[in-house]
Amino acid sequence: xTPEEFRKLGHALVDWVADYRERLPSLxxxxxxxxxxxxxxxxxxPPAEGGRLAEAIAALDDAILPGITHWNHPAFFAxxxxxxxxxxxxxxLVAAGLGAQGMSWQTSPAxxxxxxxxxxxxxxMIGLPPELVGVVQDTASTSTLTALLCARERASGxxxxxxxxxxxxxxxxxxxxxxxxxxxxxxxxxxxxxxAHLRLVGTDDAHALRxxxxxxxxxxxxxxxxxxxxxxxxxxxxxxxxxxxxxxxxELAERHGMxxxxxxxxxxxxxxxxECRWMWAGVERADSIVFNPxxxxxxxxxxxxxxxxxxxxxxxVMSTNPSYLRTAHDAVVNNFxxxxxPLGRRFRALKGWFHLVDEGVIAMQARIRRxxxxxxxxxxxxxxxxxxxxxxxxxxxxxxxxxxxxGALDERALAEHNLGIARRVNDGGxxxxxxxxxxxxQMIRVSIGATGTERADVxxxxxxxxxxxxxx
Amino acid sequence: xTPEEFRKLGHALVDWVADYRERLPSLxxxxxxxxxxxxxxxxxxPPAEGGRLAEAIAALDDAILPGITHWNHPAFFAxxxxxxxxxxxxxxLVAAGLGAQGMSWQTSPAxxxxxxxxxxxxxxMIGLPPELVGVVQDTASTSTLTALLCARERASGxxxxxxxxxxxxxxxxxxxxxxxxxxxxxxxxxxxxxxAHLRLVGTDDAHALRxxxxxxxxxxxxxxxxxxxxxxxxxxxxxxxxxxxxxxxxELAERHGMxxxxxxxxxxxxxxxxECRWMWAGVERADSIVFNPxxxxxxxxxxxxxxxxxxxxxxxVMSTNPSYLRTAHDAVVNNFxxxxxPLGRRFRALKGWFHLVDEGVIAMQARIRRxxxxxxxxxxxxxxxxxxxxxxxxxxxxxxxxxxxxGALDERALAEHNLGIARRVNDGGxxxxxxxxxxxxQMIRVSIGATGTERADVxxxxxxxxxxxxxx
Numbered sequence: 001x002t003p004e005e006f007r008k009l010g011h012a013l014v015d016w017v018a019d020y021r022e023r024l025p026s027l028x029x030x031x032x033x034x035x036x037x038x039x040x041x042x043x044x045x046p047p048a049e050g051g052r053l054a055e056a057i058a059a060l061d062d063a064i065l066p067g068i069t070h071w072n073h074p075a076f077f078a079x080x081x082x083x084x085x086x087x088x089x090x091x092x093l094v095a096a097g098l099g100a101q102g103m104s105w106q107t108s109p110a111x112x113x114x115x116x117x118x119x120x121x122x123x124x125m126i127g128l129p130p131e132l133v134g135v136v137q138d139t140a141s142t143s144t145l146t147a148l149l150c151a152r153e154r155a156s157g158x159x160x161x162x163x164x165x166x167x168x169x170x171x172x173x174x175x176x177x178x179x180x181x182x183x184x185x186x187x188x189x190x191x192x193x194x195x196a197h198l199r200l201v202g203t204d205d206a207h208a209l210r211x212x213x214x215x216x217x218x219x220x221x222x223x224x225x226x227x228x229x230x231x232x233x234x235x236x237x238x239x240x241x242x243x244x245x246x247x248x249x250x251e252l253a254e255r256h257g258m259x260x261x262x263x264x265x266x267x268x269x270x271x272x273x274x275e276c277r278w279m280w281a282g283v284e285r286a287d288s289i290v291f292n293p294x295x296x297x298x299x300x301x302x303x304x305x306x307x308x309x310x311x312x313x314x315x316x317v318m319s320t321n322p323s324y325l326r327t328a329h330d331a332v333v334n335n336f337x338x339x340x341x342p343l344g345r346r347f348r349a350l351k352g353w354f355h356l357v358d359e360g361v362i363a364m365q366a367r368i369r370r371x372x373x374x375x376x377x378x379x380x381x382x383x384x385x386x387x388x389x390x391x392x393x394x395x396x397x398x399x400x401x402x403x404x405x406x407g408a409l410d411e412r413a414l415a416e417h418n419l420g421i422a423r424r425v426n427d428g429g430x431x432x433x434x435x436x437x438x439x440x441x442q443m444i445r446v447s448i449g450a451t452g453t454e455r456a457d458v459x460x461x462x463x464x465x466x467x468x469x470x471x472x
Numbered sequence: 473x474t475p476e477e478f479r480k481l482g483h484a485l486v487d488w489v490a491d492y493r494e495r496l497p498s499l500x501x502x503x504x505x506x507x508x509x510x511x512x513x514x515x516x517x518p519p520a521e522g523g524r525l526a527e528a529i530a531a532l533d534d535a536i537l538p539g540i541t542h543w544n545h546p547a548f549f550a551x552x553x554x555x556x557x558x559x560x561x562x563x564x565l566v567a568a569g570l571g572a573q574g575m576s577w578q579t580s581p582a583x584x585x586x587x588x589x590x591x592x593x594x595x596x597m598i599g600l601p602p603e604l605v606g607v608v609q610d611t612a613s614t615s616t617l618t619a620l621l622c623a624r625e626r627a628s629g630x631x632x633x634x635x636x637x638x639x640x641x642x643x644x645x646x647x648x649x650x651x652x653x654x655x656x657x658x659x660x661x662x663x664x665x666x667x668a669h670l671r672l673v674g675t676d677d678a679h680a681l682r683x684x685x686x687x688x689x690x691x692x693x694x695x696x697x698x699x700x701x702x703x704x705x706x707x708x709x710x711x712x713x714x715x716x717x718x719x720x721x722x723e724l725a726e727r728h729g730m731x732x733x734x735x736x737x738x739x740x741x742x743x744x745x746x747e748c749r750w751m752w753a754g755v756e757r758a759d760s761i762v763f764n765p766x767x768x769x770x771x772x773x774x775x776x777x778x779x780x781x782x783x784x785x786x787x788x789v790m791s792t793n794p795s796y797l798r799t800a801h802d803a804v805v806n807n808f809x810x811x812x813x814p815l816g817r818r819f820r821a822l823k824g825w826f827h828l829v830d831e832g833v834i835a836m837q838a839r840i841r842r843x844x845x846x847x848x849x850x851x852x853x854x855x856x857x858x859x860x861x862x863x864x865x866x867x868x869x870x871x872x873x874x875x876x877x878x879g880a881l882d883e884r885a886l887a888e889h890n891l892g893i894a895r896r897v898n899d900g901g902x903x904x905x906x907x908x909x910x911x912x913x914q915m916i917r918v919s920i921g922a923t924g925t926e927r928a929d930v931x932x933x934x935x936x937x938x939x940x941x942x943x944x
Contacts, residue, residue: 001557003491006493014565017565018479033582044589044596049834052832053562064822065582067581069580090482093486093565093568096556098489099773106502107543108503110535114539117511122518124516142813145813149662163666164665165664166665181794190813194637294816300571302816320655342774357522357527423800
């Protein structure tokens with residue numbers, strides 16, 4: 001493709017994206033296609049002749065769009081907000097156009113240094129002290145795996161340089177709450193700790209980790225000859241946005257030399273509001289923190305912010321230093337290839353830069369406060385409406401609801417009923433919510449925070465839910 | 473930002489990217505900036521007020537471009553080709569604009585199904601049988617870590633569900649050649665095997681793994697009571713594009729129940745040419761294969777192709793299944809979140825689709841053949857020129873050279889001399905090559921394969937090298 005053809009098709013696609021965002025509210029939120037329907041529109045054989053991109057672009061509306069679940073839709077209340085601002089889209093366009101590799105400083109100094117700048121901005125925005133240094137990872141899953149690998153190596157005196165975890169030493173143990181995200185179990189298993197050395201500690205009525213049970217679990221492990229290695233604290237669990245007691249966990253971590261990792265994947269964005277920072281009080285004592293600006297903050301996926309207290313430890317765990325990657329500047333620059341698992345790195349800081357200068361901190365704070373207020377409004381409606389039950393506090397923007405109709409229904413029937421409500425709402429296409437299970441109870445999660453979501457949209461999903469509860 | 477503002481800025485940025493690609497040949501290939509120079513152009517404080525994106529865009533030429541090393545430049549001969557075709561840029565624009573999440577089938581069915589289609593196309597293009605099923609990962613580093621985790625779990629009977637690697641069983645051992653990429657050591661260490669259980673086996677004069685030494689190493693481990701677990705075969709090492717004996721390694725792997733992982737990160741693209749497939753004969757017996765379409769093939773970074781024989785095993789190692797991610801279709805669809813480490817996934821298949829329909833297989837084959845012919849041409853020049861030495865065969869597109877001037881220089885002086893040549897070429901800005909060390913010898917790697925690189929560009933880098941060798 002020549003640059004001239006690129007201009008023509010590029011202009012058309014910019015307009016296509018703009019049109020798409022304009023007509024978003026009219027599209028069904030959840031994709032209605034059946035399995036295999038999108039795949040069936042493509043040939044199995046690769047194209048022998050080229051030159052067919054214009055044809056592919058013309059097919060976007062028919063072949064692709066029906067298969068998209070619209071995460072930027074104002075009626076998207078499922079999973080978690082995953083906003084991709086239009087400024088961020090433009091940043092990705094430039095990053096792709098440059099095609100720069102950010103694995104080492106020298107392979108494109110701007111990729112490294114703009115990342116340093118943007119991560120510094122984000123650190124200040126969420127009120128973390130300068131001892132915590134940031135780097136971009138792809139996801140919280142990868143960030144948490146990175147944290148547990150660093151914890152493992154610190155606790156084992158760099159076993160990776162010896163027999164690894166295969167040395168038969170006293171087993172290292174990882175602790176998190178029974179509400180911790182699945183990525184914590186996954187990371188512990190991939191890092192080789194083994195499920196037998198992962199303790200999922202019980203939670204209180206607000207679904208936050210119980211410090212007394214954690215202390216007891218640590219004491220039991222010590223008594224058994226195991227070695228407490230890492231604690232994962234959730235600031236805003238995925239299920240209910242529960243807030244683990246970070247300060248108390250930091251205290252315990254320090255007492256036993258454990259690594260403290262704070263998972264604020266969604267809630268980190270709320271820390272742009274000073275009035276929310278009590279939620280993770282003590283966070284400055286963590287060894288590592290992850291939050292995802294690609295969720296509520298609006299920087300397009302993937303952009304996960306990972307902050308560490310000791311970057312040299314991270315580098316020691318992750319570094320490889322083959323001769324062909326060495327450069328004259330290595331002593332005075334950061335080579336971010338050594339700050340995570342992948343070697344190659346995209347210029348992701350560009351979209352962060354574009355998003356932040358376009359929205360600005362003040363407007364972002366107003367948007368987050370709007371979402372928090374919308375969640376409080378919905379909470380009040382639920383609490384005031386007979387037949388509806390709220391299963392968790394609402395410190396942030398997620399509501400955990402279920403409908404309990406008149407007549408004595410058992411848990412199984414209640415589950416069927418609420419799954420039916422969620423299904424009817426989602427199939428209707430005018431809103432998208434997530435059915436989930438909380439401590440054995442089937443619930444419906446309503447997660448507020450798409451950039452386009454206004455009070456009227458929240459009123460509408462509430463009406464949809466009530467209506468779906470009536471149609472049994 | 474409104475869609476209307478997006479249209480305006482988007483058109484301007486499409487033109488900026490087109491202009492950038494047009495003027496690429498006139499830019500210095502390697503960024504000439506000093507450490508800190510880019511960072512110094514940004515404020516340390518985040519922007520309080522928004523609305524400053526137009527300003528950021530206007531600053532691209534001055535603030536960012538000097539800090540870019542131009543990987544798509546026709547005189548880029550460093551590291552490895554990392555082409556980002558303009559069609560791929562357009563695919564990324566659409567993917568960002570949609571902002572879709574591909575973690576589960578239901579979270580955007582098109583993301584999953586187009587990935588299935590595109591990975592099917594790529595599998596056919598490189599001649600792999602249908603038993604090997606593909607999925608997109610971010611990098612070969614992550615793919616190789618995934619492979620070694622799967623190998624670990626197969627060999628240990630799913631230790632992750634028990635005591636992990638902390639069970640004190642007979643240690644598992646990983647084998648690769650002493651020319652294997654640094655990501656293999658990194659993956660083995662991160663997966664917990666420990667350096668003590670990684671065997672980097674010696675290589676022959678062509679820098680390929682010696683099967684006899686591998687057999688001996690396996691026998692020694694068995695005699696010691698260790699358990700051979702995984703073999704990594706390189707098809708095209710990073711340093712010299714050496715070709716490990718895949719068929720012989722497959723034979724050994726089968727005999728001892730070891731996992732065979734084939735790392736063809738760069739060379740996989742050459743397999744689009746049937747005449748190159750002898751290079752990885754036996755590959756159909758591998759348990760897993762990685763190659764990077766984001767290198768020579770032209771799909772923009774990050775797009776690493778990971779093929780596995782047994783996707784169910786991969787899913788069993790990687791799966792998490794929390795209630796809020798379960799959907800009604802799970803039995804009949806692929807949920808790619810369970811095929812790798814990260815949970816969230818971008819719609820990367822879009823750029824693959826766009827690139828492949830734009831270039832087509834026939835034109836891609838012609839381009840790869842052009843690059844191979846250019847490498848052979850340069851090889852002939854080197855071999856015919858007094859004072860130049862070639863340190864490795866040239867099966868693909870990478871040349872390993874050094875200049876040996878008259879007069880008896882020791883290795884140290886030769887290294888200084890060749891580092892000087894590389895530095896002078898790179899600082900000159902008209903070409904970019906990589907200094908590296910091969911078995912104690914300082915060399916200069918010339919890696920051919922940027923999409924824009926024609927014979928005249930290869931003639932020019934050869935002239936630059938000879939001229940720099942003369943200026944001492």
